Amino acid sequence: MKNKMFDLTNKIALVTGGADGIGLAISKKLSEQGAVVHILDINQEKGEASTIEIVADGGNCHFWTCDVSDQKQVLSIVNKIYDQNGSIDILINNAGIAHIGTAEDTKEHDFDQIMKINVKGVYNCVFACIPYMKKQKKGCIVNMASAATVVGLPNRFAYSASKGAITTMTYSIARDFVQDNIRCNCLSPGRVHTPFVDGYLAKYYPGQESEMFEKLSNTQPIGRMGKPLEIANLVLYLCSDEASFMTGSNYPIDGGFVTLNT
Numbered sequence: 001m002k003n004k005m006f007d008l009t010n011k012i013a014l015v016t017g018g019a020d021g022i023g024l025a026i027s028k029k030l031s032e033q034g035a036v037v038h039i040l041d042i043n044q045e046k047g048e049a050s051t052i053e054i055v056a057d058g059g060n061c062h063f064w065t066c067d068v069s070d071q072k073q074v075l076s077i078v079n080k081i082y083d084q085n086g087s088i089d090i091l092i093n094n095a096g097i098a099h100i101g102t103a104e105d106t107k108e109h110d111f112d113q114i115m116k117i118n119v120k121g122v123y124n125c126v127f128a129c130i131p132y133m134k135k136q137k138k139g140c141i142v143n144m145a146s147a148a149t150v151v152g153l154p155n156r157f158a159y160s161a162s163k164g165a166i167t168t169m170t171y172s173i174a175r176d177f178v179q180d181n182i183r184c185n186c187l188s189p190g191r192v193h194t195p196f197v198d199g200y201l202a203k204y205y206p207g208q209e210s211e212m213f214e215k216l217s218n219t220q221p222i223g224r225m226g227k228p229l230e231i232a233n234l235v236l237y238l239c240s241d242e243a244s245f246m247t248g249s250n251y252p253i254d255g256g257f258v259t260l261n262t
């Protein structure tokens with residue numbers, strides 16, 4: 001008999017930052033399981049190319065150019081998606097940017113930018129989707145936090161602050177809407193090899209990229225960085241009916257980074 005676990009047939013799923021990296025792996029995974037995936041991403045070129053790739057593989061995927069930090073844009077897109085589909089079942093708040101710096105050398109503009117995208121972006125998307133989830137008396141939200149929320153990583157002042165906010169926003173959303181049958185969880189990945197990592201190595205360690213890549217890989221006791229698909233598999237589980245008893249939690253997925261590094 002066919003295994004029907006993790007079936008998302010016809011579920012309407014929004015994936016922010018789904019054009020690349022972890023978000024792209026999530027978009028592919030959810031569409032493989034039958035979801036109708038809507039990618040919301042600021043990178044139009046990459047977003048359209050990724051959407052074409054998913055559709056060519058048999059997925060039902062749509063792309064929306066969207067800056068998650070702009071509430072007007074988010075509301076307008078989410079309203080259109082609801083009007084066209086009649087439900088919003090899954091919201092994956094994955095869009096995020098990196099920043100390297102201590103409290104001493106983080107510039108005001110960079111701090112504001114991190115908060116605008118990583119924190120306000122999540123608020124904007126839940127603000128837009130929750131009324132529909134309440135109306136339909138069901139919904140699932142998965143937020144992308146980071147291992148940086150539980151350990152003091154060097155030089156990650158603003159980034160860690162933004163991801164700490166994600167975990168507490170997750171608990172708050174889960175608490176406030178538990179009676180509406182809306183589940184909300186977050187993930188705390190260790191380092192995952194994506195353009196995000198390549199981008200900050202190029203920006204902050206020019207000329208030392210491969211040395212730093214090796215160093216970062218070895219900080220995971222498992223001896224490597226994670227793969228986007230490994231993160232997508234946990235996201236799929238959390239938004240499937242198999243995870244129906246799971247809400248208000250932060251799930252580490254980090255190759256032993258937090259608990260095995262002594």
Ligand SMILES: NC(=O)c1ccc[n+]([C@@H]2O[C@H](COP(=O)([O-])OP(=O)(O)OC[C@H]3O[C@@H](n4cnc5c(N)ncnc54)[C@H](O)[C@@H]3O)[C@@H](O)[C@H]2O)c1
Pocket residue numbers: 016017018019020021022023040041042043066067068069094095096097098117121144145146147188189190191192193194195196197
């Ligand atoms: N890669 C890692 O090691 C790692 C570890 C822990 C947590 N995370 C988190 O996982 C998430 C995804 O990371 P990734 O490594 O796949 O990053 P990535 O840079 O490879 O992809 C991020 C995507 O978000 C999009 N994006 C950026 N700003 C946006 C905005 N304002 N509006 C809409 N879309 C926007 C980008 O265009 C891109 O497609 C981020 O929230 C990141 O903080 C990553």
